[in-house]
Amino acid sequence: MRTITGNGRRRVVTLAAALSLLLLAIALAVLISARQGSPPTSWPPGASMSPSASSPAATPSLSRSPSPAPSSIPMGTETPEAGQTPVRPPATLPPVPLPEPPETTAPPPADPFPSSLRGRDLTVLPGAGRVVALTFDAGANAAGLPKILSALAANAVPGTFFLTGNWAETNPGGVGQIVAAGHRVANHSMTHPGFTGLPDELIAQQVLGAEQAILDAGANPAPYFRFPYGERDARTIAAVNNLGYVAVRWTVDTLGWKGTSSGISTQTVTERVLAGLQTGEIVLMHIGSNPDDGSTLDADALPGIIERISAQGYGFVTLDALLGG
Template sequence: MVATPGGGVRDGRPGRRQLLRGLAGAAVATTALGLAGRSTARADVPPARPQGGFPRPAVTGAFAGHEIRSLPLTAQKVALTFDCGAGSQGAEAILRTLGARRVPATFFMTGRFAADNPALARHIASRYPVGNHSMTHPSFLRITPEQRAEEVRAAADAIETAIGRPTEGLFRFPFGRADRQCVAEVNATGYVPVHWKVDTQGWKGTVGGASTGTVVDRTLHDLRPGAIVLMHLGATPEDHSAVDAAALPDLIDAIEARDYGFTDLRGLLAER
């Protein structure tokens, strides 16, 4: 899978203090992450459909209407996230490194990935939170609202079939591309969209100039408490290099050398 930094929704986002106040005062439902409120969705957004047999209440409160790029943490912790789309070439190395170093992470799967790799999907889900990354990884800005709804629903069904439980209430837009309407639609189905603070650009592969050094340098440049780091599970199609997998041990070392620790997205949200 090739991901590029997306435009997303940049204006109208709350500041750290506003977001903290909203988190502290918001009433949250007992969903997998406790992110979604119980009020009804906006009138211009289609109502939530049951996904995988587990309907979710619409997202309201401080998380509604925004893609989350970093979380309001004061502790020096970052969240490593891995998109699982086109391939699984780096999976063994990534899971081995995370397990050996006891580093938490969050994975975003496409439904197609889960259907093609059910045993791997179950293995990942038994150890890490899994979010929804659409069924077939189209740009949501180039398809209709009905197609977008089907991408979310079909992915939820496929992932749940593979891992034996619903995904977490987290969604990542393919390519990171979305507008306000896309965000509102995903909120209506009970998902909080998660973007990123740092893209390692390991997806470019060695053919595109990516290396362990560039992955480490890009991450350290934007290292902040609560930063969400985007990495990829697969390899670059042109040269079959899995740069993020190869760079992960050195990246963990470099982050820890700055006195930072790690948390998955559930941990970040729990520390509000």
């Protein structure tokens, strides 16, 4: 058996150390090679691994895909995540045409009478000159109508007849006779109530109800209205004005409606008319008979009244003189 000398022992130690270094170097080389073959932990989006030309099977090289074409999403819109629908701002709609502004409300129709007559209950015909208007109220019966129409016709005198709606409904033939003779018809309410105690709604019913009844009988009463009993105030005058009527009162009431039972006679009636004679005088008479004694004093006195007024140089007109007619 050979004995290893001191020099031989040193060679063995040196060789072992060299071999150890060689194995360590090989291990390091393998470790480095393994790390280079793994992709980075944060791989860039869009990068691809492709073999290197100089090292076909070794280290991969990184190459980025071309940048995508610019998005058509409008500026200000967030780029969506993959698989999500883009959020776009609302589309801009074409302007909606605005409706035409409404036409200005038409002004109320003008009064069918001069504005100077509004707010008044006339007691004379203003500016009419030497003329008289004979007016006849009809609210009860028609007992005096034949005499009245006869006297007016005989003297070619026109008259104005204030009819209630009830009278027109009860006496449509009488309305026809008045119109056929060329006289003027006017409005005296539907049922002849006092007006100052009525609300505006009932005033309208009274005035317009009478208007319709008279129209149905063949005459047009507008635009003249007489208050029943002469009862009126500023409110009721305004109410009838707003319904298209001018209020007409009288200069003198003959009081013939009181009848002989109250001490009235045809002479009394005539004297009252002549006592009030003036330019534009409006005379109030009645068609119906007194309910107590059946007298028709106004109808009986009418021929003498016409004669006496004519003798004083006065003519006769209807209320159309208020409108210039």
